[in-house]
């Protein structure tokens with residue numbers, strides 16, 4: 587599916603379709619702007635405490651009524667580990683700190699979405715729903731979840747969180763061997 591982009595988001599001139607590096611793309615007729623595509627980055631928190639996973643119940647569409655792990659979308663100018671920490675705190679009042687990246691979901695569609703799941707250490711706070719985005723929150727065991735309307739993707743993530751046989755995943759590189767200002771770095 588191609589979304590038609592009619593005007594340049596850089597200069598406002600008309601866009602046209604022309605072949606760039608062998609692929610037809612929407613490009614500006616006046617400046618060098620090329621619409622490469624539409625992308626979004628989701629961030630999700632997997633906070634485990636005493637074998638139970640932090641879940642929230644969605645109060646809004648999409649997915650209203652489903653239990654999911656807390657999360658949101660990357661912001662333009664915020665490091666993703668800060669975004670995910672903030673989302674957890676805002677949605678359900680739990681303070682948690684990123685340990686590493688443990689899973690990734692790729693979903694190419696009209697807006698190509700990449701979802702990054704973080705393992706996070708519980709640091710404090712009782713799960714309390716914000717009553718805007720979510721209307722219930724808590725730590726739940728697999729047994730608890732059998733009686734709950736857990737979203738399919740969340741089931742997959744819960745399995746990752748509880749059975750991470752692949753090891754700790756990618757960790758934040760606190761002392762990279764070279765200086766890369768502005769970059770968040772994760773490595774195995």
Ligand SMILES: [Zn+2]
Pocket residue numbers: 594595596597598599614615616617618619
């Ligand atoms: Zn332009």
